Amino acid sequence: MIEVRNLTKRFGAATAVEDLSFVVRPGVVTGFLGPNGAGKSTTMRMIVGLDTPTSGEALINGQPYRTLADPIRTVGCLLDASWTHANRSARSHLKMIAAAGGLPDSRVDEVLSLVGLTEVAGRKVGGYSLGMRQRLGLATAMLGDPEVLLFDEPVNGLDPEGILWIRRFMHARAAEGRTVLVSSHLLSEMAQTAQDLVVIGRGVLRAQTSVEEFLSAARSxxxxxxxxxxxxxxxxxxxxxxxxxxxxxxxxxxxxxxxxxxxxxxxxxxxxxxxxxxxRASLEEAFMALTDQDVEYHGQETTR
The missing domain is CATH 3.30.70.100 (Alpha-Beta Plaits)
Structure with missing residues (x-):
């Protein structure tokens, strides 16, 4: 379980997240939605200890990330699929992380098989497509077989087959009883992937509800x-x-x-x-109705 309690993050005079509270429960996929600049990535970074909150706290199974006794076996995250070293193979990349986390090499082969990269595991990551990099990021997240998973925009740039594969991957992990939090700008995809929603705008909570309740509350x-x-x-x-x-x-x-x-x-x-x-309103229509005031830059509408 993930608990965010009165979380605030300021960068100088700018407030990225303000007094944000929500809970992500296990057993379902929770979609984390908000316009660009809403504070989604900053919030996820604070949950896993990469950014320090100005105030408030983020807890994983009741503890801050920094106090977890065995973080690699508790939390897995994919926040940036491009961070891997281009000249290192997928297998050597995973072996390095496994060794740092005290995991056996056999686990590397298991996660490579899980994400479908076994046949290309010896190739340099620099030659991977975006979809292959996303799969490698998922393999990295799953190395410790963690209970809690966080994915930031995991379907960006993927083709329909890749999107469908990741959707099924997240559903399978949630069905195992894990806690799954995923952010995405592809609202049509979130309508098919998520069961719960956390919606923020300008760093402030706008809604926490099930997808069904969110759509029911929208104008139809x-x-x-x-x-x-x-x-x-x-x-x-x-x-x-x-x-x-x-x-x-x-x-x-x-x-x-x-x-x-x-x-x-x-x-x-x-x-x-x-x-x-x-x-009924689509998820995109309901989302836009709720967060329109939070969009920082509106393009000019054109007509023909």
Missing amino acids: SVLLRTPHVDEFTAAAREEGINATFDPEEGVFLIEGLPAHRVGDLAASLGITVHELHEK
């Missing part, structure tokens, strides 16, 4: 397609229903009413319904 609408446009428009106006007709798509979008109520109204009018379903 009901889509209705019917050839009886005038009849439904009149009935909606009489009932005080917020229904907007899109002539290009030929559908109504109804706010503030569940789909079954819209269907009941259509049935009471005796009108034909060709399509009726709830249009």
Whole structure:
């Protein structure tokens, strides 16, 4: 388990993280979301002792990272896949870290097999693709078979096959009862990967919830397609229903009413319904609605 308690980090006059508190529970993948500059990487670095908090604390299984008796067997992290020495092979890189952590060489071969790098383990890391480097970073994180895992943007730059592989990798680790915290800007991927969410903006907690609850709280609408446009428009106006007709798509979008109520109204009018379903906000739409005020740089919208 990861516990962040009133964590604050200042760099001179700039505050990167402010009074941040959240809990990451074992057995699920927790997505760590926020706009660029929100403080995600700084928070993860403080959790594993790479940055010192200005105030507050981050605990792993109830202890600060620096007091863990055997950190390599407790925590594994992938914060930067590019930090490995380009002229060292994957196997020699892992053997060096295993030796420093008191782990047997046999564990190196186990994690190379786990991430699918056995056949290229003797090649220099400088010749690896980004996806192969990400897999090597995951192998490094798994060396000590740790209970707690932190991954910062592990799918950046990967092709669809690589993204799917890492998603399954994280699900498998969580299913083993481990604590998995992963940050990503790919919100469509997080919608398929995470069960819980921690959302921050400008270093401040904006939400901690399950993905399902996060999406349920977002604005949703009901889509209705019917050839009886005038009849439904009149009935909606009489009932005080917020229904907007899109002539290009030929559908109504109804706010503030569940789909079954819209269907009941259509049935009471005796009108034909060709399509009726709830249009829920995507994770991207819900995230943007929550954090729009936290985005530092907005590009100018263009129209054609």
